[in-house]
Every structure is written in structure tokens, then in C-alpha cells.
Amino acid sequence: MTDALLEVTDLRKCYGDKVVLSQIHLTVQPHDVVCLIGSSGSGKSTLLRCLNLLEGIDDGVIRFEGREISDPRVDPRAVRSRMGMVFQAYNLFPHLTVLDNCTLAPRRVHGLAKADAEQRAHHLLERFGLSDQAGKHPDRMSGGQQQRAALVRALCTQPTLLLLDEITAALDPELVGDVLRIVRELAEQGTTMILATHEMAFARDIATTVCFLDDGRILEHGPPAEIFSDPREERTRRFLARVLAAG
Amino acid sequence: MSELRSSAWEPSRRELERRAVRRARARRDILVATVALVVVLGVLVVGITSAPGWARVRETFFNWDEAKDSFPQVIRGFGKNVVIFLVAEPCILVVGAGVAVIRSTVSPLMLPFRVLAVVYADVFRGIPTILLVYLAGIGLPALELRGLTTNTMWLGTGALVASYGAYVSEVFRAGIESIHPSQLASADTLGLSRWQSMIHVILPQATRRVAPPLLNDFISLQKDTALLSVIFVFEAMFSAQDYTNYHFNYTPLVVAAVLFICLTIPLTRFTDWVARRMMRREFAGVVK
Numbered sequence: 001m002t003d004a005l006l007e008v009t010d011l012r013k014c015y016g017d018k019v020v021l022s023q024i025h026l027t028v029q030p031h032d033v034v035c036l037i038g039s040s041g042s043g044k045s046t047l048l049r050c051l052n053l054l055e056g057i058d059d060g061v062i063r064f065e066g067r068e069i070s071d072p073r074v075d076p077r078a079v080r081s082r083m084g085m086v087f088q089a090y091n092l093f094p095h096l097t098v099l100d101n102c103t104l105a106p107r108r109v110h111g112l113a114k115a116d117a118e119q120r121a122h123h124l125l126e127r128f129g130l131s132d133q134a135g136k137h138p139d140r141m142s143g144g145q146q147q148r149a150a151l152v153r154a155l156c157t158q159p160t161l162l163l164l165d166e167i168t169a170a171l172d173p174e175l176v177g178d179v180l181r182i183v184r185e186l187a188e189q190g191t192t193m194i195l196a197t198h199e200m201a202f203a204r205d206i207a208t209t210v211c212f213l214d215d216g217r218i219l220e221h222g223p224p225a226e227i228f229s230d231p232r233e234e235r236t237r238r239f240l241a242r243v244l245a246a247g
Numbered sequence: 248m249s250e251l252r253s254s255a256w257e258p259s260r261r262e263l264e265r266r267a268v269r270r271a272r273a274r275r276d277i278l279v280a281t282v283a284l285v286v287v288l289g290v291l292v293v294g295i296t297s298a299p300g301w302a303r304v305r306e307t308f309f310n311w312d313e314a315k316d317s318f319p320q321v322i323r324g325f326g327k328n329v330v331i332f333l334v335a336e337p338c339i340l341v342v343g344a345g346v347a348v349i350r351s352t353v354s355p356l357m358l359p360f361r362v363l364a365v366v367y368a369d370v371f372r373g374i375p376t377i378l379l380v381y382l383a384g385i386g387l388p389a390l391e392l393r394g395l396t397t398n399t400m401w402l403g404t405g406a407l408v409a410s411y412g413a414y415v416s417e418v419f420r421a422g423i424e425s426i427h428p429s430q431l432a433s434a435d436t437l438g439l440s441r442w443q444s445m446i447h448v449i450l451p452q453a454t455r456r457v458a459p460p461l462l463n464d465f466i467s468l469q470k471d472t473a474l475l476s477v478i479f480v481f482e483a484m485f486s487a488q489d490y491t492n493y494h495f496n497y498t499p500l501v502v503a504a505v506l507f508i509c510l511t512i513p514l515t516r517f518t519d520w521v522a523r524r525m526m527r528r529e530f531a532g533v534v535k
Contacts (some may be wrong), residue, residue, distance in 0.1 A: 010259065022256070059262040072268045 003062075004168055005030050005192055006051070011060035013043075013050055013216075020046050024060065028161070031190040033201035035224070038213035039239060045088075045197035047213070048163045051194065052085050065160065081109050084154030085163040090146045090168050092138035098125070098149045099134040102156045110157060119154070124152045128182055133169045146176030148182060155186075163187070164195035200243055204228050213237045262460070310498045317490045317499035324486030326505045331404050331482070335472075336465055338408045343415030346456075348445060350416070351423050364416070368440040369415035379406040384478025400482075403475035411468055418460050422453030443502050455525065462518040466511050483507070 004027045004033055021043045028034055032040035049055045051062060053069060062070040071080045091223040092095040092101050102121035106112040112120070125131050128148045138146050147167055154162060164183065168176045180202050187193065187206045197203050204224045210231070211221040220233045231237045258266070295301065349357065349364045369378070383406035384399040396402065426449050434444035454461075476485035483506055487499035 012256070059256075059259055063262055070265070072265055072272065 003066075004028060005032075005062040005065060006194075007061075009050070009052065009061045009063075011047075011062065012058045013055065014058050017215055021050065021057075023217055024212065024219075026218065028192060028194060030160075030192055032192055032208045033187045033206050034194045034209045034211060035207040036194065036196040036211050036213055037198075037200065037203060037239075042213040043134055043216040045165050048085070048165050048194065052083060052142050052163055053079055077109070081105075081157060082160045083163065084157060084159035086147070086150050086154050086165065086167050088166040090143075090150045090170075092139055092140070092146055092150055092153065092207050096245065097131065097135050097137055098152075099140070099226055101138070101149065105153075105157050121152065124155055125149075128152055129178075134200060142175065143171045144178045147171060147175075151179070151182060153239055158168045160192065162191055162193045163192060164197075166196050168197070168199060198243070200228070200240070212239065214239070279364075284287075308497045308501050310496055313494065313496045313498035314502050316493075317487065317502055320486045321483055321499050321502045321506065324481050325483035325503065327400065327475075327480065328507075329510070331400065331407070331472045331475065332458035332465075332469050335404050335407045335411070335468060339411045339415050339464075339468070342408060342412030343419050344450070346412065346416035346460055347419030347423055348450070350420055351445070353441070368413045370418050371409050372417070376407070376409070376410045376418055376471055377477060379410050380474045381477055382406070383395070383409075384480075397480040400475065400480045403478050403480055407468065407471060407474070411464060411471075415461065415464055418457050418464065419453065425448055425456060426452050449484040458525065459522040460520065462514065466514050466518070469511050469514065470507055474504075 006026070006028040008024055009201065010028040011021055011026075013021040014018070024047060026034070038044055046055060046136070050057050051064075057070055060070065061068055064079060064107065065082065068074070071078075092098075096104065096135070099118060099121055102125070103112075103114070103117040106117040106120065107114060122131065124211075125134055128151065130148055130152065131219065132146060133141055133145055133149065138149065141149065147170075151167070167183075168179050180199065183193070183195070184202075184206050195203075207224045208219060210224045210227040212220045212227060212231070213219065214235050220227060220231060220236050227236065228240065231240060298304075305440055310425050346364045346368060349360050350368075352361060383402045387402055388396060388397045388399075430448055430452065431444055434448045439447065473484040474481060475482055476488065479485065481489075483503040484500075487503040490499040
């Protein structure tokens with residue numbers, strides 16, 4: 001066995017006849033920050049959803065913490081209790097306060113006592129500048145606050161791997177900074193993350209590896225300096241020229 | 248794209264192993280489901296047939312000859328249930344939607360109608376349907392109003408429409424209120440009048456959203472057509488009772504029950520199908 005945290009080998013995913021991911025190879029070591037870039041529909045979100053076992057795969061192997069999680073005999077809930085995921089649309093539970101959103105899984109899944117779960121949540125909320133929001137319902141908060149709360153909710157279960165699916169895509173530009181600051185902080189503390197993102201400058205800054213997805217394949221991957229300044233593939237070059245010009 | 252679709256791909260050995268595991272699990276699930284079903288049904292059948300009065304019940308409720316003998320009469324009655332249902336259903340939709348729309352108006356001119364709509368919904372939801380049917384069938388003809396039919400079948404149908412219209416209006420109202428205010432706002436900004444927004448924007452979305460509870464009410468209505476037996480309409484229930492009174496055997500009631508089930512089960516499955524299709528459409532990609 002390798003000591004990689006996550007290892008994806010030759011993953012393939014189809015919807016009916018349409019192949020949405022193929023020949024995906026990806027290795028994530030502890031403390032890595034992997035950024036998935038590529039145009040919409042290139043398969044970034046689908047890949048993250050496959051890793052979290054929200055989508056079944058059609059071929060290939062996913063190993064997480066040394067165990068094959070693409071085995072049908074593996075309990076997906078056990079995997080997800082070690083892997084956090086944050087969505088583009090926050091997906092906070094609207095009927096619960098922020099604090100209850102954050103303590104739900106620690107209490108119900110991980111069996112933490114209420115007081116311990118709340119203490120952990122308060123601690124994280126404070127770090128993310130949300131300590132005064134704990135009693136509020138998500139709909140009363142701004143998008144940036146909601147997305148930070150969603151991050152806290154994912155972190156409250158102390159996952160070993162964090163999957164972030166375009167978490168700033170639905171935010172106003174001025175709110176993006178708040179969220180990215182937190183992700184950067186997490187990266188600096190050594191949190192292992194895989195994130196799908198459209199924020200190229202940010203990816204360049206914090207990523208240890210950047211993967212360029214095109215038409216369901218990882219066309220090119222490497223350290224950000226290499227991908228952004230000297231891409232090997234013509235298509236990567238075209239994509240970067242387009243998004244960097246727009247940004 | 249073309250290279251992705253290449254036929255070169257063959258499932259790996261690991262994938263084939265996984266498929267074998269999945270197939271084995273599917274087989275095991277089917278086996279478990281079958282065993283569970285057989286055991287539960289077996290216990291039920293044994294429990295009922297070993298009851299002390301079972302022989303008597305079988306003779307009086309499940310007599311095959313009586314069933315065959317009474318069937319023509321019961322099915323003729325059942326035709327009326329179907330007609331009542333088919334006539335009442337569209338009327339209920341119109342009444343329900345109309346009352347709901349009136350209740351969601353804001354114009355001061357509409358106030359009296361709003362009050363009437365509220366009173367209607369409150370009163371007719373408050374009275375038991377069987378009582379309404381009775382009052383309509385017995386009370387209305389007693390008024391001796393010119394032009395009002397004395398046919399109890401149509402009077403009873405009217406009572407069903409009044410009762411179910413009140414229920415359905417609340418279902419529609421819930422649907423209308425569940426449409427986010429931003430929809431009304433964007434209709435406003437396009438210059439649509441309130442009435443136009445309601446007809447073209449709000450009501451279509453609301454109807455789609457309340458389709459499952461509406462169909463649920465219609466399944467209920469199919470069965471409640473049997474309430475018209477209290478005002479001597481010769482529908483399935485009354486026909487069955489009539490036969491029972493002459494032959495001292497309750498089998499026709501079971502025949503009527505089976506006929507109702509034959510009518511409601513397809514509609515129930517249809518309701519499930521509509522609900523699932525809507526889920527798939529509105530949450531594309533998330534719900535399979």
C-alpha cells in the first residue's frame with residue numbers, strides 16, 4: 001500500500017452513453033491542496049461527487065486512507081464521516097440554526113456529547129468570524145456568511161480530506177475574498193483539500209497541484225507554476241488565455 | 248468527444264469483480280425480500296383463516312357463486328360511481344382553483360368575494376361529507392325550487408363538489424403561497440397585471456407543485472362517491488346492499504370493494520409516477 005491519502009486509478013463515469021469522466025488518475029498526499037480547473041461541464045464537480053461516493057463509478061479504483069472505497073461492500077457513510085464536502089449552493093439546512101447545522105453530524109454520526117459538539121462548533125465559528133451568527137437561521141445571513149458556515153459545518157466532523165465544489169461561484173465578488181481567506185488559512189494549516197474552482201489567481205497561490213480537466217479527462221496536471229506559466233497542452237493554454245483575459 | 252466515445256474501452260478486471268459483487272448482492276436482496284414477503288403473508292393468511300369464525304365469514308363474505316350472481320348488478324351500480332367521479336372531478340378543480348385565486352387577490356373591490364371564499368372554505372370543510380350529501384339529497388328537493396333537479400344523484404354530486412372544492416381550494420392556496428415572491432416581482436417588472444401574473448406565472452407553477460396532493464384528493468373522491476348510497480342512489484355500494492337484503496349474503500359488498508380497488512390502484516400508481524417525474528425534472532441531476 002502507498003501512504004497516499006487518496007488515490008484514484010483509471011476512473012470512468014458515464015451517464016447512459018455519455019462518458020463524463022475517463023482515464024482519471026489522481027494521487028493526493030496528506031497536506032496537498034489539489035485544484036481542479038477547467039471550463040463548465042469538464043467534469044470537475046462530477047469527479048468530486050464520485051470521490052464522495054455521491055455518484056457510482058463505472059470503472060477504476062478509488063482508494064482513501066489505504067482502503068478501496070469504490071468497493072460496493074464499503075459503507076459510504078463510514079467514508080463520508082472522514083471526508084467533508086462543501087457545495088456551491090451552500091446547502092445549509094434552512095430549518096436549523098447555524099449552530100445546529102454544525103453540531104448535527106458530530107452529535108448524530110460521531111456520537112459527540114451536545115456540549116462537546118457545541119464547543120467545537122463555537123470554536124470554529126469564532127475562528128471564521130461567525131461567532132455572533134451561531135443562533136441565526138441560514139436565510140438571515142449573507143451568501144458569504146452562509147458559505148463560511150457551510151465550511152464550518154464540514155470541518156466540525158474533523159475530516160481528513162475536504163472536497164470543495166466551486167464554493168465561491170455563487171458569491172458576490174466582494175464576498176469571495178472572505179471565503180477564500182479561510183480556505184487559504186486551512187491550506188496553510190495543512191488541511192488536505194481538493195477543490196474545483198474558477199479562481200485562477202487563488203489556485204495559483206495555494207495549490208500544490210493543479211489539474212486541468214477537459215472533456216472528462218485530466219489533460220494536464222502539475223505544480224501551479226508550471227501549469228499557469230508554461231502549459232504543455234494547447235487546450236490548457238487556450239483555456240487559461242480565455243479565463244485570465246475575462247478575469 | 249469522439250475519442251471519449253471510442254469503443255476501445257473494456258471494463259477492467261476490478262470492475263468486473265465489482266459487478267459480480269453487485270449482482271450477488273442484488274440476488275441476495277431479492278432472496279431476502281421474497282422470504283420476508285412469504286413469511287409475513289403466510290402469518291397473515293394463517294392468522295385469519297384459523298380464526299374461529301372464519302368458516303362462517305368465508306360463506307357470507309367470500310362466496311364465489313354469490314359473487315358471480317351479484318356481479319352484473321354491482322358493476323352496473325359501479326358505472327354510476329365512475330360517472331359521478333368523472334363529472335365531479337373537473338368541477339372540483341374549477342371551484343378549488345377559483346376559490347384559491349379569489350382568496351389571494353388584494354384589490355379592495357374583491358373584498359366581499361374574499362370573505363365569501365373564506366366562509367365557503369371554512370363551512371364546507373367543517374361539515375362531514377356524508378352529512379352534506381344527506382342535506383343536499385333530502386333538503387334541497389324539499390325547497391321545491393323551480394329548475395332545481397330532484398335527481399338525487401346530481402344533488403349528491405353537487406354536495407361532493409362543494410365539499411371537495413373547499414379542500415382542494417386549500418391545496419391550491421398552499422401551492423400559490425409556496426411560489427417565491429420573487430416570481431411575482433419579476434412578473435410585475437415585465438408589466439404584467441396581477442391577474443395576468445396569476446394566470447401565466449403563479450398558477451401554472453403552483454398547479455405543478457400541488458399535483459401529487461391533488462391526485463391524492465381525487466383518489467379519496469373516487470371512494471367517497473359511495474357516500475351517495477345514503478340518499479338512495481343506485482351506485483355500487485347501494486346495489487350491493489340491495490342484493491344483500493334479498494339474499495342474506497354480504498359477498499356483493501366485497502365485490503364492490505374489489506371494484507373500487509381496481510379503480511384506485513392505477514390512479515395511485517399514476518400519482519407516484521407524476522410525483523417522481525416532477526422530482527426528476529425540478530432537481531435534475533440530483534435525484535435519479
